[in-house]
Amino acid sequence: MFFASDNAGPAHPKVIEAVMRANDGYAMPYGAEDAMARVRGKLRDLLGMPNAAIYLVATGTATNALMLATMCKPFQTIFCSEVAHIEEDECGAPEFFTSGAKLTLVDAPQAKMTAEHLREAIDSTADGVVHGVQRGPVSITTVTERGTVYTLDEQKALVNVAREYGLPVHLDGARFANAVASLGCTAADMAQGFDAISFGATKNGCMGVEAAVFADPAHAWEFELRRKRGGHLFSKHRFLSAQMEAYLDGDLWLEMAQSANAACARLVAGLRNIKTVTLANDSEANMIYLTFPRAAHRRLKDAGAQFYSMGTMDGPDDEPVLARIVCDWSATAENADRFLRILEG
Structure with a gap:
């Protein structure tokens, strides 16, 4: 009767077997292995993002923080739910990796931001005034930290508000798969409209791997530099790729x-x-x-x-x-x- 956390569950045997197979022989390091190219292609197809820049990181916190740092300047603010994972559970990592960007917390009935509350929060910032933080990305967590799930219409409404203000949108998808399963939609449906997606796998049966997905490949080089500088570029990267490839094969995810x-x-x-x-x-x-x-x-x-x-x-x-x-x-x-x-x- 272990119901404390999905982090505590076992890795799926197919994931373990894939890691063991990856240990056979030699492979180029740092993401240059053949498996990473296959993972990139599979995720692009799955998410309906044919040009996406895709990288693997071992933890959800690092994935979110590095992606937001790539999207946000230090003097900007990140708009998120008052109970967002980046607010409640990441020990200030987004603020640290962005070199001090603020989190602006948005009222969230049922742990979900509404378009109305997001608009109010954006309007409340002193954008264009030197004395206040400037407007930065919107970050959405689903499944939320209270177990609720944004519907596709709710996500679209939030994305549309962000677009009105010219702001990029990030999806914290540590439980991306659970949200897709809950809604009965496709992964591409879930990904629609987002500029950046954390595609989680660790909580859902992998040992430790998350995908950082950017719709616009213009973000690729900066993310690569931040991942390396932040100490999150794996030398034996093939063991990340092996997990993610097994996770995606046959819709195991x-x-x-x-x-x-x-x-x-x-x-x-x-x-x-x-x-x-x-x-x-x-x-x-x-x-x-x-x-x-x-x-x-x-x-x-x-x-x-x-x-x-x-x-x-x-x-x-x-x-x-x-x-x-x-x-x-x-x-x-x-x-x-x-x-x-x-x-x-």
Whole structure:
């Protein structure tokens, strides 16, 4: 019953096998291996971006921060949700790699920015005035940090607002696959309109690889320099390419995301029938925020369940305590059902 994080799940056997095959013999370093050329072609086709510049980085934080640094000057601001991953979970990396660009936080009902709130945030900046930060890129996180997913229309509305102001748009897609699986759309549909995309794989069954995708190849050289200067250019790059190639082959990326989302949906359906449980918001992919009594938190953990309790275990048994549950590709129906039985008591 491991529902603490999709980061904690195992790598898929096909990914491990691909890494082992890549270890046979010699290959050119730093992304010059044949596999990287194949990965680049596959991602261009998948995302519907025939001219995209595509690079691999080992972590999501580095991918987001290096991409935003390429798109944003130090005296500009990045517009993002008040609960965006770049705000909550990256330890100031975007500010560090951009040499000090500010994050402007946008109101986000259900953890999603709206076009109206984004416009208000952009209008509130003192663009053109030397005393204030200037307008920079818009960054969208989906799946959001609360488990909700932007619809394609919601994404399009945000992109359109950014375009009105001449601002580039970045997609933080650490859970890109889960969002595609949730919406039932294509990867190209999801990518539509974005200038830069972080195409995540680590959370969804890889060992450690993310793709940085720029629609405009004019960004390529600066990103390459920033990746090298930031210490994120792998010498034995073939092991990144091997993971990503296996991830893309036969739509393994989508199969794993669908599995994770299905386990989460099974949990949500069961949770709705437990009177002591309150879902904090919509759960549309592979993450759930919910409250239930402290006694049930203790009972689950005593039984070996792994999940995040967002509060102390000291206090009244019947007091509701917030929890976060995340399903990865390997989550089983059996473990979901067992979790529900123990929770219900």
